[in-house]
Amino acid sequence: MRLVLDAMGGDHAPEAPVRGALLFAREHPEHEVVLVGAPARLGACLAREGGAPGNVHPYPATEVVEMEEDAFAAIRRKKDSSLRVGFELVRRGEAQALVSAGHSGAVMAGALLLLGRLPGVERPAIATLLPTLKGPGHCLLLDSGANVECRPVHLAQWAVLGGAYMRALLGIERPRVAVLSNGEEPSKGTALTREASALLRRSDLRFTGYVEGRSLFSGDVEVVVTDGFTGNVVLKTTEGAAAGVTGLLRSAIERGGLPLKLGALLLRPIFAGLKTRLDYAEVGGAPLLGIEGVGIVAHGRSSPRAIQQALVAALRNAEAGVRAELTRCIAQAASWLPVRQRGGTRGWKGSSREPGGLRR
Amino acid sequence: MRLVLDAMGGDHAPEAPVRGALLFAREHPEHEVVLVGAPARLGACLAREGGAPGNVHPYPATEVVEMEEDAFAAIRRKKDSSLRVGFELVRRGEAQALVSAGHSGAVMAGALLLLGRLPGVERPAIATLLPTLKGPGHCLLLDSGANVECRPVHLAQWAVLGGAYMRALLGIERPRVAVLSNGEEPSKGTALTREASALLRRSDLRFTGYVEGRSLFSGDVEVVVTDGFTGNVVLKTTEGAAAGVTGLLRSAIERGGLPLKLGALLLRPIFAGLKTRLDYAEVGGAPLLGIEGVGIVAHGRSSPRAIQQALVAALRNAEAGVRAELTRCIAQAASWLPVRQRGGTRGWKGSSREPGGLRR
Numbered sequence: 001m002r003l004v005l006d007a008m009g010g011d012h013a014p015e016a017p018v019r020g021a022l023l024f025a026r027e028h029p030e031h032e033v034v035l036v037g038a039p040a041r042l043g044a045c046l047a048r049e050g051g052a053p054g055n056v057h058p059y060p061a062t063e064v065v066e067m068e069e070d071a072f073a074a075i076r077r078k079k080d081s082s083l084r085v086g087f088e089l090v091r092r093g094e095a096q097a098l099v100s101a102g103h104s105g106a107v108m109a110g111a112l113l114l115l116g117r118l119p120g121v122e123r124p125a126i127a128t129l130l131p132t133l134k135g136p137g138h139c140l141l142l143d144s145g146a147n148v149e150c151r152p153v154h155l156a157q158w159a160v161l162g163g164a165y166m167r168a169l170l171g172i173e174r175p176r177v178a179v180l181s182n183g184e185e186p187s188k189g190t191a192l193t194r195e196a197s198a199l200l201r202r203s204d205l206r207f208t209g210y211v212e213g214r215s216l217f218s219g220d221v222e223v224v225v226t227d228g229f230t231g232n233v234v235l236k237t238t239e240g241a242a243a244g245v246t247g248l249l250r251s252a253i254e255r256g257g258l259p260l261k262l263g264a265l266l267l268r269p270i271f272a273g274l275k276t277r278l279d280y281a282e283v284g285g286a287p288l289l290g291i292e293g294v295g296i297v298a299h300g301r302s303s304p305r306a307i308q309q310a311l312v313a314a315l316r317n318a319e320a321g322v323r324a325e326l327t328r329c330i331a332q333a334a335s336w337l338p339v340r341q342r343g344g345t346r347g348w349k350g351s352s353r354e355p356g357g358l359r360r
Numbered sequence: 361m362r363l364v365l366d367a368m369g370g371d372h373a374p375e376a377p378v379r380g381a382l383l384f385a386r387e388h389p390e391h392e393v394v395l396v397g398a399p400a401r402l403g404a405c406l407a408r409e410g411g412a413p414g415n416v417h418p419y420p421a422t423e424v425v426e427m428e429e430d431a432f433a434a435i436r437r438k439k440d441s442s443l444r445v446g447f448e449l450v451r452r453g454e455a456q457a458l459v460s461a462g463h464s465g466a467v468m469a470g471a472l473l474l475l476g477r478l479p480g481v482e483r484p485a486i487a488t489l490l491p492t493l494k495g496p497g498h499c500l501l502l503d504s505g506a507n508v509e510c511r512p513v514h515l516a517q518w519a520v521l522g523g524a525y526m527r528a529l530l531g532i533e534r535p536r537v538a539v540l541s542n543g544e545e546p547s548k549g550t551a552l553t554r555e556a557s558a559l560l561r562r563s564d565l566r567f568t569g570y571v572e573g574r575s576l577f578s579g580d581v582e583v584v585v586t587d588g589f590t591g592n593v594v595l596k597t598t599e600g601a602a603a604g605v606t607g608l609l610r611s612a613i614e615r616g617g618l619p620l621k622l623g624a625l626l627l628r629p630i631f632a633g634l635k636t637r638l639d640y641a642e643v644g645g646a647p648l649l650g651i652e653g654v655g656i657v658a659h660g661r662s663s664p665r666a667i668q669q670a671l672v673a674a675l676r677n678a679e680a681g682v683r684a685e686l687t688r689c690i691a692q693a694a695s696w697l698p699v700r701q702r703g704g705t706r707g708w709k710g711s712s713r714e715p716g717g718l719r720r
Contacts, residue, residue: 133604244493266623
């Protein structure tokens with residue numbers, strides 16, 4: 001498989017992407033990584049790391065999509081940006097997936113404009129796999145940031161996509177699906193959550209109704225759908241809470257006396273396990289579900305290890321079964337979920353106006 | 361001071377409220393608690409605890425507002441509910457504050473209909489004090505669940521109320537105030553967050569712009585405003601994440617061998633400190649900011665300890681300085697924040713239609 005990595009995306013680019021690509025490439029000699037970015041900077045990075053192995057290919061792109069840019073405008077205007085050049089490679093079939101730790105709205109814009117959507121999908125979503133903290137499971141949260149304004153039909157479609165994804169990727173036969181809300185009673189929620197629930201009650205999914213935020217970690221459900229604003233806030237809150245708890249422990253131990261330091265030494269294997277379970281770097285990246293092709297959004301602060309894991313995620317997402325299961329389930333859902341296909345992209349993160357669609 | 365406790369509110373009522381009231385009453389012999397609820401059940405609970413001390417007064421109410429009821433309808437119809445009877449005591453000046461672990465929407469409805477709003481306040485909010493996890497501070501999150509649908513002016517008013525509260529309660533002279541969003545760039549957010557930010561940029565508050573969820577724990581800001589849907593989801597997510605992390609640690613230690621158990625023993629003081637810092641029971645309850653009088657929303661799953669702490673919170677909120685600072689700041693904000701006073705309560709949690717206002 002050949003994977004494209006946007007080497008200019010992320011807070012620590014191009015160093016972290018380059019080093020992450022090398023970590024991945026050494027572990028997976030049977031696959032290839034195309035590093036897209038400014039030739040001089042990539043060359044300098046690679047030289048510092050002792051050069052590129054045979055399965056890592058630098059590929060030139062002179063522009064970069066900046067974080068504060070309008071996503072759709074940037075993809076349209078910056079024809080030689082690392083992101084657009086990367087997506088062109090996937091579109092032409094010269095690579096099977098793209099990974100970027102850059103502007104997530106622009107990754108979505110690039111995927112939409114250059115790859116398009118799966119048949120029947122109205123809006124793609126960013127799907128983040130969270131570790132459940134009771135037991136060994138995972139919970140898929142979508143949308144975690146692409147669609148700030150959305151309609152009930154979008155949440156219902158994400159429930160379908162999320163269920164199909166958990167089945168294809170993790171082999172969960174009948175994933176439980178829920179709508180995130182401010183209480184479990186059906187009277188709670190907003191117009192959006194109530195109407196999405198009404199749609200899902202008519203579905204053939206294993207829909208369990210509303211869940212509160214704590215169910216993301218409890219193992220009660222495998223798929224949770226919400227609007228991209230709430231999803232993104234929830235994700236950052238989780239990160240902050242987990243980092244805060246481990247930080248509190250660490251500083252208390254550092255300030256403490258010898259018995260505490262001995263205790264910490266004895267518990268080191270447990271702390272290491274906890275770190276692995278909580279670390280976003282281990283999850284790697286979140287796929288855009290519903291696009292034609294594979295796009296992985298990595299964390300903006302991705303370390304080399306996080307980039308490596310995002311490339312692993314890209315591999316798994318590019319396997320044939322995932323797309324087949326997503327399209328099968330979306331087609332099957334047409335019986336209870338009438339979707340009007342619209343060309344517009346209004347409301348996607350980073351875009352404040354209706355784009356006309358890219359002329360190819 | 362005399363405090364009313366809704367003895368029928370919460371998952372563990374009336375046992376937990378009764379025991380919480382006794383814990384509080386023994387520690388604060390100079391204050392009184394009025395326990396409102398079903399006489400026979402209160403009597404039985406008190407008898408099991410060895411009777412009521414002189415500063416705990418049972419007070420009869422035969423009805424209970426149930427969790428699935430419409431908040432405003434229930435308060436209006438159930439004239440002898442523990443919640444309504446309790447608020448009537450506060451309204452008549454026979455008590456200075458009310459605490460309830462019951463239907464939080466109904467606590468808001470009761471406060472609005474029976475006590476009313478502070479001059480100039482359009483919508484009260486539930487304000488939750490979160491422990492920051494870097495350093496010893498706190499961050500106030502509002503609204504944490506009362507107002508599911510809201511307008512920019514509400515968020516701006518809550519910023520004023522929240523700042524005033526942190527100054528009055530914790531002595532923070534110029535609290536930093538922010539709007540919760542899905543990214544720090546001004547282009548992020550929804551129409552609600554963007555318009556609220558535009559209002560706040562014109563204010564005399566120390567407004568820092570957008571923050572992401574992780575800033576709730578970082579100590580970067582003291583007040584964070586958001587709509588009640590997002591606030592509630594964030595709060596439950598935080599609870600779930602914190603409980604999950606401590607649960608992971610506990611189960612790993614239980615499954616482990618002798619060195620791990622010894623390590624855990626040595627670290628016990630740190631774990632105890634962490635538990636205290638994360639436990640919602642220690643925070644006690646969240647005040648309704650913007651009502652005329654003091655109403656404290658305690659957690660639905662409140663333990664006796666949580667009820668005790670909620671009564672302590674009620675005491676602190678009932679002190680004269682808090683109301684004075686809130687009204688002063690709201691009046692002062694009129695120069696940059698024009699508010700149209702409206703009688704309606706549409707969009708408050710638990711209410712699906714416009715109530716006419718309670719005839720007194």
